[in-house]
Each structure stands twice: as structure tokens, then as C-alpha cells.
Amino acid sequence: MTDDLYALQRRLAEFAAARDWQPYHTPKNLAAALSVEASELLEVFQWLTPEESARVMEDADLAGRVEDEVADVLAYLLQFCGVLGVDPLRALAAKIGRNEQRFPRPHPQG
Amino acid sequence: MTDDLYALQRRLAEFAAARDWQPYHTPKNLAAALSVEASELLEVFQWLTPEESARVMEDADLAGRVEDEVADVLAYLLQFCGVLGVDPLRALAAKIGRNEQRFPRPHPQG
Amino acid sequence: MTDDLYALQRRLAEFAAARDWQPYHTPKNLAAALSVEASELLEVFQWLTPEESARVMEDADLAGRVEDEVADVLAYLLQFCGVLGVDPLRALAAKIGRNEQRFPRPHPQG
Amino acid sequence: MTDDLYALQRRLAEFAAARDWQPYHTPKNLAAALSVEASELLEVFQWLTPEESARVMEDADLAGRVEDEVADVLAYLLQFCGVLGVDPLRALAAKIGRNEQRFPRPHPQG
Numbered sequence: 001m002t003d004d005l006y007a008l009q010r011r012l013a014e015f016a017a018a019r020d021w022q023p024y025h026t027p028k029n030l031a032a033a034l035s036v037e038a039s040e041l042l043e044v045f046q047w048l049t050p051e052e053s054a055r056v057m058e059d060a061d062l063a064g065r066v067e068d069e070v071a072d073v074l075a076y077l078l079q080f081c082g083v084l085g086v087d088p089l090r091a092l093a094a095k096i097g098r099n100e101q102r103f104p105r106p107h108p109q110g
Numbered sequence: 111m112t113d114d115l116y117a118l119q120r121r122l123a124e125f126a127a128a129r130d131w132q133p134y135h136t137p138k139n140l141a142a143a144l145s146v147e148a149s150e151l152l153e154v155f156q157w158l159t160p161e162e163s164a165r166v167m168e169d170a171d172l173a174g175r176v177e178d179e180v181a182d183v184l185a186y187l188l189q190f191c192g193v194l195g196v197d198p199l200r201a202l203a204a205k206i207g208r209n210e211q212r213f214p215r216p217h218p219q220g
Numbered sequence: 221m222t223d224d225l226y227a228l229q230r231r232l233a234e235f236a237a238a239r240d241w242q243p244y245h246t247p248k249n250l251a252a253a254l255s256v257e258a259s260e261l262l263e264v265f266q267w268l269t270p271e272e273s274a275r276v277m278e279d280a281d282l283a284g285r286v287e288d289e290v291a292d293v294l295a296y297l298l299q300f301c302g303v304l305g306v307d308p309l310r311a312l313a314a315k316i317g318r319n320e321q322r323f324p325r326p327h328p329q330g
Numbered sequence: 331m332t333d334d335l336y337a338l339q340r341r342l343a344e345f346a347a348a349r350d351w352q353p354y355h356t357p358k359n360l361a362a363a364l365s366v367e368a369s370e371l372l373e374v375f376q377w378l379t380p381e382e383s384a385r386v387m388e389d390a391d392l393a394g395r396v397e398d399e400v401a402d403v404l405a406y407l408l409q410f411c412g413v414l415g416v417d418p419l420r421a422l423a424a425k426i427g428r429n430e431q432r433f434p435r436p437h438p439q440g
Contacts, residue, residue, distance in 0.1 A: 036146050099125065143267075
């Protein structure tokens with residue numbers, strides 16, 4: 001299945017290896033590239049009002065840019081995690097668990 | 111299963127809804143938060159040499175910071191995609207397909 | 221006079237030299253640090269409405285954070301320019317001149 | 331003199347006012363734009379080794395991109411400071427003073 005996170009991570013690693021890009025893919029460079037792509041996503045929104053930002057997918061050009069930058073952010077995050085052996089889903093599951101402790105629900109269910 | 115991307119995305123949405131955080135979670139604000147977290151990940155590496163950056167997981171403190179920031183980046187990416195109805199895995203699969211066209215393998219297999 | 225841009229740039233260079241920080245101050249590292257500090261400034265604003273963001277200096281704590289991050293951004297910009305021999309005021313004056321050509325006034329004065 | 335920081339800041343404010351851009355120039359939007367431009371500067375360096383990054387001005391194309399992004403970063407910093415009434419030189423002078431207390435010289439002169 002093409003839509004599995006780890007399968008996509010393997011395709012990205014094979015893609016980079018086939019083009020001899022690994023020397024460039026240090027953790028530092030990939031962290032820089034990730035932050036550059038996250039800023040390119042922010043750039044789409046920088047002059048929009050909050051209301052305009054909520055309707056961004058109604059504009060085909062903006063929607064395409066958003067999807068493209070989301071893909072780039074996820075691609076560099078997966079490549080970063082790949083070179084360092086970090087499991088992003090496990091890291092997030094652990095963080096959500098910690099946050100559920102730190103920020104208890106304000107209105108417990110009766 | 112806790113390690114499924116879409117299950118984590120639903121947990122994040124429920125977490126925010128239970129705390130009435132949705133008014134803050136405009137696409138613009140989430141894109142800003144995503145870029146801030148990506149910069150916090152870069153901050154771990156900013157003064158390291160390429161070689162030091164490759165060994166960052168050998169230091170327990172740095173490893174913990176890296177995992178924490180990876181979780182934050184992924185959390186905001188999933189929340190951003192959630193409010194806009196973007197599927198991050200589908201977006202990445204489409205992008206990898208386009209890149210395989212744009213950057214053909216330099217050494218085709220015989 | 222302490223408030224001259226080039227004098228501040230020289231103080232920053234002397235400060236770094238006195239602490240043997242020059243090996244860390246590659247253009248790449250300083251560009252990363254500049255982007256990290258710019259994100260820390262953005263962090264102050266990430267959950268604020270446009271209206272709240274306009275009143276940020278009325279809150280002493282937020283005002284202090286803003287001034288501190290402005291100082292950090294300018295410090296890394298000046299150090300970056302220093303190591304590469306770029307004059308930031310000259311670069312900006314040239315850019316403004318180009319922009320005045322690119323974006324002519326919409327309503328010329330009669 | 332065109333190369334005075336405050337004179338450039340006034341030219342930028344007049345430029346924005348003449349084009350009715352002030353509604354877009356909230357502190358939040360300008361902080362976002364500043365961080366986006368700082369990332370564009372980092373993008374020039376993201377795949378370079380430390381040694382390559384030190385020679386970036388020897389390449390006319392890269393040198394032009396660096397000067398252009400430096401100008402953009404400074405432009406948004408000055409506009410941000412302008413709308414909030416922050417004096418960037420004063421903020422930096424204060425910060426350097428605090429840092430000279432926090433990080434004393436390691437080898438006092440005899």
C-alpha cells in the first residue's frame with residue numbers, strides 16, 4: 001500500500017540512495033531543510049487574515065501549494081528520522097501521553 | 111493501535127476539542143506553530159559539525175530533545191492537515207511520484 | 221556612540237573573538253541561528269489574533285520578550301554579515317531602490 | 331545619507347503607506363514574514379559543507395541571493411520594529427551589555 005508512513009519513508013531512502021544524496025543528508029542538513037519547508041508552508045499564509053486562511057483550500061492554486069509543502073515537510077521529517085533511527089509515530093504517541101498528564105481535561109465527563 | 115498516523119491525528123483533535131483550543135487552531139496559526147517547532151529541532155543542531163550531528167542520539171539529553179521536537183513537528187503537521195482536510199500520506203505519495211519523474215535515476219538498472 | 225549599527229557589529233565580533241567562538245560562526249551556522257531567533261520572535265505571536273498582536277507592547281513580559289528576540293535577530297544578522305563581508309545597510313538600500321522600480325506607486329501625486 | 335538605518339526604516343514605512351499595505355503589516359504578519367525570509371537565507375546554505383558556506387560570496391549567483399535575503403530580513407525587522415515602536419539598535423545595545431555580564435571574558439587581559 002502506497003499510503004503507509006514507513007513504506008513512504010523507505011521509498012524516500014531508496015530515492016536518495018539511488019542518486020547518491022546520502023552525503024548531503026546529515027541530520028543537521030535535514031533539520032535545516034525541514035525548517036525551510038515549514039517556512040514555505042507558512043509563506044502561503046503570511047498575509048492572510050485568520051478567516052482567509054481557513055478558506056485556503058477553495059483556491060486551486062493555493063491548495064496545490066499547501067499540499068506540495070505538506071509533502072515536503074513530511075518528506076524531510078521522515079528522512080531526518082530515518083538517518084537518526086527515530087520512530088516519529090512512537091515519539092508522537094509518547095508525547096501525547098505526556099501531554100494528557102500535563103494538561104488534564106478541564107471538564108471531566110460526568 | 112497507538113502507532114497509526116490517523117489514530118494519532120484523531121487523538122490530537124480530541125485533545126484540542128476537549129480543551130476548547132479550536133479557535134486558536136486556524137490554519138495560519140498551526141502553520142506558524144509548525145515552523146516554530148521545526149526551528150526548535152534545528153536549534154539542537156545549529157552549532158554542531160556535520161559529524162557531531164550524526165552522533166546526536168548517543169547523548170541522552172540531546173536524544174530526548176530530538177524525539178520531543180520530532181513529536182511536536184508531527185503533531186502540528188497532523189493538526190494543520192486535519193483542519194484543512196489534507197491527507198499528508200496521500201500528498202507525500204503524490205509528490206514522490208512526481209519527483210521520480212523529475213529526477214530520473216542516474217544509473218538505470220541493466 | 222553605542223547605538224551605531226557598525227559599532228554594535230564590531231562589539232559583537234570582539235565579544236565572539238574574546239570567547240573563541242569564531243570556529244562556530246560559519247556563515248551556515250549563523251544563518252541557522254538567525255532563522256531560529258526569528259522563529260522565537262514569531263513564537264510570541266503564534267496564538268494571538270491580529271488585534272492582540274498589535275497590543276503586545278502593553279504587556280511588560282511580552283514587550284521584554286519582543287525586545288530580546290529583536291536584539292537576537294539583529295545580532296545574528298550583523299554577525300552573519302560580518303563574516304561574509306556583506307554590508308546590510310547597503311544591501312537594503314539597493315533592494316529598496318529595486319522595489320521602487322518593481323512596485324510603482326499606484327496613485328502618483330498630482 | 332541613504333545608508334542610515336532609521337532613514338531606511340522611514341523609506342520602508344513610506345513605501346508601504348503609499349501602496350496601502352499597512353492593513354497587512356500587523357506585528358504578527360511581519361514576524362511571520364521575517365521568519366520566512368530568514369529561512370530563505372538559510373536555504374542558500376542548507377546543503378553546503380561548513381567550508382563551502384565560507385566561500386559563498388565567491389559565486390556571483392549565490393552572493394546575489396545572500397545580499398537579497400539579507401536585505402529582506404533587515405527590511406522586515408525594521409518594519410516590525412516600526413509598527414511596535416521598538417528601537418532595534420537600543421535593544422541590541424542593551425542585550426550586548428547583559429551578555430557581557432552573563433558571559434565574562436574567559437581570559438582577562440593582564
